[in-house]
Amino acid sequence: MEMLLNDFSPGLFIMLTLxxxxxxxxxxxxxxxxxxxxxxxxxxxxxxxxxxAEKAKMDMENLQANNLKMLQEARAERExxxxxxxxxxxxxxxxxxxxxxxxxxKLMAQAQANIQSEKKAAIADLKSQVASLSVEIAEKVVRTxxxxxxxxxxxxxxxxxxxxxx
Amino acid sequence: MVAKKSIKFIASLxxxxxxxxxLASDGGHDKKGDLxxxxxxxxxxxxxxxxxxxxxxxxxxxxxxxxxGFPLPxxxxxxxxxxxxxxxxxxxxxxGDVIVEKGEARLVKLHSxxxxxxxxxxxxxxxxxxxxxxxxxVLDFSIxxxxxxxxxxxxxxxxxxxxxxxxxxKGKTIPTGFSRVLEPLVIYVRDEIAxxxxxxxxxxxxxxxLLTVFFFIWILNLLxxxxxxxxxxxxxxxxxxxxxxxxxxxxxxGNKDYWKHIFWMPxxxxxxxxxxxxxxxxxxxxxxFSLLIRLFANITAGHAVVMGLIAVAYTSREVLGVPGxxxxxxxxxxxxxxxxxxxxxxxxxxxxxxSSLFIGMAVEEHDHH
Numbered sequence: 109m110e111m112l113l114n115d116f117s118p119g120l121f122i123m124l125t126l127x128x129x130x131x132x133x134x135x136x137x138x139x140x141x142x143x144x145x146x147x148x149x150x151x152x153x154x155x156x157x158x159x160x161a162e163k164a165k166m167d168m169e170n171l172q173a174n175n176l177k178m179l180q181e182a183r184a185e186r187e188x189x190x191x192x193x194x195x196x197x198x199x200x201x202x203x204x205x206x207x208x209x210x211x212x213x214k215l216m217a218q219a220q221a222n223i224q225s226e227k228k229a230a231i232a233d234l235k236s237q238v239a240s241l242s243v244e245i246a247e248k249v250v251r252t253x254x255x256x257x258x259x260x261x262x263x264x265x266x267x268x269x270x271x272x273x274x
Numbered sequence: 275m276v277a278k279k280s281i282k283f284i285a286s287l288x289x290x291x292x293x294x295x296x297l298a299s300d301g302g303h304d305k306k307g308d309l310x311x312x313x314x315x316x317x318x319x320x321x322x323x324x325x326x327x328x329x330x331x332x333x334x335x336x337x338x339x340x341x342x343g344f345p346l347p348x349x350x351x352x353x354x355x356x357x358x359x360x361x362x363x364x365x366x367x368x369x370g371d372v373i374v375e376k377g378e379a380r381l382v383k384l385h386s387x388x389x390x391x392x393x394x395x396x397x398x399x400x401x402x403x404x405x406x407x408x409x410x411x412v413l414d415f416s417i418x419x420x421x422x423x424x425x426x427x428x429x430x431x432x433x434x435x436x437x438x439x440x441x442x443x444k445g446k447t448i449p450t451g452f453s454r455v456l457e458p459l460v461i462y463v464r465d466e467i468a469x470x471x472x473x474x475x476x477x478x479x480x481x482x483x484l485l486t487v488f489f490f491i492w493i494l495n496l497l498x499x500x501x502x503x504x505x506x507x508x509x510x511x512x513x514x515x516x517x518x519x520x521x522x523x524x525x526x527x528g529n530k531d532y533w534k535h536i537f538w539m540p541x542x543x544x545x546x547x548x549x550x551x552x553x554x555x556x557x558x559x560x561x562x563f564s565l566l567i568r569l570f571a572n573i574t575a576g577h578a579v580v581m582g583l584i585a586v587a588y589t590s591r592e593v594l595g596v597p598g599x600x601x602x603x604x605x606x607x608x609x610x611x612x613x614x615x616x617x618x619x620x621x622x623x624x625x626x627x628x629s630s631l632f633i634g635m636a637v638e639e640h641d642h643h
Binding site: 112115116117118119120121122123124125127128130131132134135136138139140141142143144145146147149150153 | 443516
């Protein structure tokens with residue numbers, strides 16, 4: 109300890125104190141302050157650049173998501189439209205079918221009714237013809253005085269045949 | 275490219291380290307002209323080196339007896355006022371034999387220190403412990419070897435870091451050349467030493483001190499490993515000065531909480547508060563004290579070990595033969611010098627680290643307990 113104290117040089121101590129104060133002041137002014145400021149500026153710049161890159165990336169992602177959404181919406185809309193069209197087509201076909209059926213059945217009914225009435229008329233006509241024929245036959249039978257019974261029958265048969273062939 | 279550079283680096287490192295051994299061994303002659311090779315002479319030589327000196331001595335030519343180096347200015351405060359002269363006036367005498375008369379003051383150099391003779395004394399009388407009895411030490415503001423080293427370091431720092439700063443001012447955001455090496459070091463001190471210990475809010479205020487002290491100590495430690503033989507950070511006055519800077523900065527930047535924790539520790543009983551005051555005050559002082567002793571002891575020990583290992587070349591000549599002893603000495607010195615390069619950084623780092631830790635404790639804002 110005594111050697112340490114003996115080695116302690118007050119002059120060197122004072123010199124160093126003065127030099128160090130001057131050195132710190134000079135270094136602060138001419139070196140550390142500009143260096144640290146420049147480092148801060150640079151780091152801030154890097155940070156800003158990274159932030160803006162991150163933001164751009166986010167924007168891009170948002171845009172892509174939007175696009176995707178729009179695409180999906182469009183697709184859904186198309187599907188919807190197609191479906192609607194298909195439905196409409198089906199409905200139209202159905203309607204047309206129904207209408208055709210209806211018309212057909214109506215026509216059929218009409219035809220049937222016509223047939224019926226024609227039939228009735230024909231039958232009525234037939235009846236009247238049969239009646240007149242009967243009367244004619246009776247007339248002829250009566251007019252032609254047939255000798256025998258066989259001839260009478262034969263005559264009736266031929267006449268009937270003739271008539272039915274008409 | 276990198277490999278080539280590292281080979282260059284290693285080559286220059288080996289050159290520097292080997293020149294330590296060569297120069298130091300060349301310098302190992304006492305004034306009678308024969309080799310410094312007895313243990314006593316080696317010890318004397320080591321102690322002489324560990325001390326500051328008033329001239330810049332490189333080595334002595336054994337044959338002609340001339341020393342190579344240059345004198346440095348001596349500035350002393352005597353009873354006759356401030357006296358300045360070149361240290362060559364002492365003619366390399368370190369035993370108080372040469373008396374330099376300046377006005378009324380008669381000055382001698384004894385064990386690397388300048389003494390002023392008392393009135394009436396014609397020569398220095400020493401007691402048995404080699405202390406002067408009829409002379410007293412003067413306030414010595416000389417540009418000693420240490421001051422010379424300090425000024426060189428300061429100049430180097432101003433040039434190197436001023437260059438880095440100018441590079442940024444020119445608009446280059448990325449430094450080139452040597453500045454590219456310095457920038458990561460500055461960032462290292464800022465991000466690994468100051469920021470984590472002082473905190474984001476306050477660290478900027480102390481960067482000037484911390485950066486200056488870090489590079490100052492580091493460069494001086496490295497200068498101490500060169501053959502120029504500086505031993506600046508191994509001077510107790512230097513480490514005391516550095517530690518006092520830390521001490522005063524801590525005290526002046528201490529906030530209310532800091533002082534409260536020293537003089538009225540919150541959260542403990544009153545009796546305990548009173549008992550803690552002296553302990554805390556002592557703690558205030560031991561922190562910088564540990565800083566100054568650590569730096570001083572590490573660097574002094576490093577220099578002593580390096581010189582001791584160089585001395586192996588002389589002390590074991592008879593056992594190992596001249597080439598053997600020089601070889602062993604060279605290898606051991608090389609090894610320890612490599613460690614000393616690490617220590618040079620480590621001590622600068624620890625000093626700065628602990629300084630910022632103490633500052634951090636002083637400016638820390640405590641949550642309420």
